Amino acid sequence: MALGFRGDVADYYHRYRRGYPPEAFDVLAEVFGLTRDDVAVDLGCGTGQVTVPLAGRVRAVVGVDPEPDMLAHGRRAAGEQGLVNVSWVVGSDADVPALRAALGDGSVGVVTIGQALHWMRHDDLFDAVFPLVRSGGGVAVLTNGTPLWLQDADWSRALRAFLEEWLGTPAGGACGTDEESQARYRRSLTAAGFRVEVHGVDYTDTPDVESVVGGVLSALPADRLPADRQAFTDRIRHALEPHAPFTEHVHVTVLTGVKPTAG
Ligand SMILES: C[S@@+](CC[C@H](N)C(=O)[O-])C[C@H]1O[C@@H](n2cnc3c(N)ncnc32)[C@H](O)[C@@H]1O
Structure with a gap:
């Protein structure tokens, strides 16, 4: 999988990509009823834009990404914040069956995918995730603004x-931010058995x-x-x-x- 999120690109990503606003994590907590007992999985976690803030709201997070250089930045950032509840795992969307075997069915509160679903086989992924998450838990697909x-x-x-x-x-x-991609993701989630909602957070930056x-x-x-x-x-x-x-x-x-x- 040669996507190129490595070396300098990982450094630039970590330094310059903005994180998500706290309201986005409020949505996750509310929709999935997340508590300190929950485990979360962040697929395509990159340098931890979703992983790290989410770790403050649940018992543990597993961040999964195929690029070791991205994971290294995430691990360092979590360490700097004193977080000891994040595991950084080299892997991809194709590894969800292995996560099911390791964690157990119904064990996960939420699987998050931040600005990364366009790299994945989303139909297969949503089917694979369904048994992994508990009732009332589920999947969250986040996008972080137009490129x-x-x-x-x-x-x-x-x-x-x-x-x-x-x-x-x-x-x-458009990296999955366009309406056509979003409509495809909604249909795919519904087909996998999930109840779908769309939430948004808007702000202005300069x-x-x-x-x-x-x-x-x-x-x-x-x-x-x-x-x-x-x-x-x-x-x-x-x-x-x-x-x-x-x-x-x-x-x-x-x-x-x-x-x-x-x-
Ligand atoms: C644009 S970054 C997103 C990082 C972070 N989640 C965010 O919201 O900013 C996309 C990440 O997806 C990862 N990725 C690419 N293909 C993947 C796959 N098949 N499974 C899991 N992650 C993948 C890349 O290595 C990269 O770190």
């Missing part, structure tokens, strides 16, 4: 134009140019990172600066699938 280069703002259009010229290809996809450049570098596969980073970042700055401030209307979605109580 920087796809926003409805002049600075974002300038960024997109620059990236398309530099890379020689259309700028990347990242500085360094954060926008860092965000772009965190989204490029490791083998596409430009050798001359300085020239690349200078060119992005040059393209962006006339359009400051970089106002972002961030729409976080929390798609929840609750496992109904049997009987």
Whole structure:
């Protein structure tokens, strides 16, 4: 699985990707009735944007990701916060059957997937997760705003134009944030037996140019990172600066699938 979330990309991801607002975790706690007795699994956990805050609300979290460099950052961040209830596991969505064997059916309060479902086989995943979660628990699919280069703002259009010229290809996809993907995820959750709800958290942010450049570098596969980073970042700055401030209307979605109580 060569996705490229490694080396410098993992460093940029950890440093520049924003986390989720506390309200998103309030949604998880409320919808799934999470308590300090619950175990959570965070699939595609990356550097711990969901894993670490969630660990403060449940008994234990298992963070799963195929990229050791991403996990290393998460482990360090959790350690710095004194958290001792997170396990960082190299694995993928295909390992859910192994998690079932290790943890037991009905043992998990929530399986979270933050900004990562577009890398996974979601139909198979939701079927595999269903027996793993307890009644009233379930799956949460989170997205963390529209990609920087796809926003409805002049600075974002300038960024997109620059990236398309530099890379020689259309700028990347919507990473599961678009309505078509979301509708597919809702249908797939329903087909697997979950009761589906859509929640959202909206806020406005104004990242500085360094954060926008860092965000772009965190989204490029490791083998596409430009050798001359300085020239690349200078060119992005040059393209962006006339359009400051970089106002972002961030729409976080929390798609929840609750496992109904049997009987
Ligand atoms: C965009 S990052 C998301 C990180 C974090 N969850 C967040 O919300 O910011 C996507 C992560 O999914 C991981 N990933 C890719 N394919 C995966 C798969 N098949 N199963 C589990 N994780 C996967 C990548 O290694 C990467 O760390």
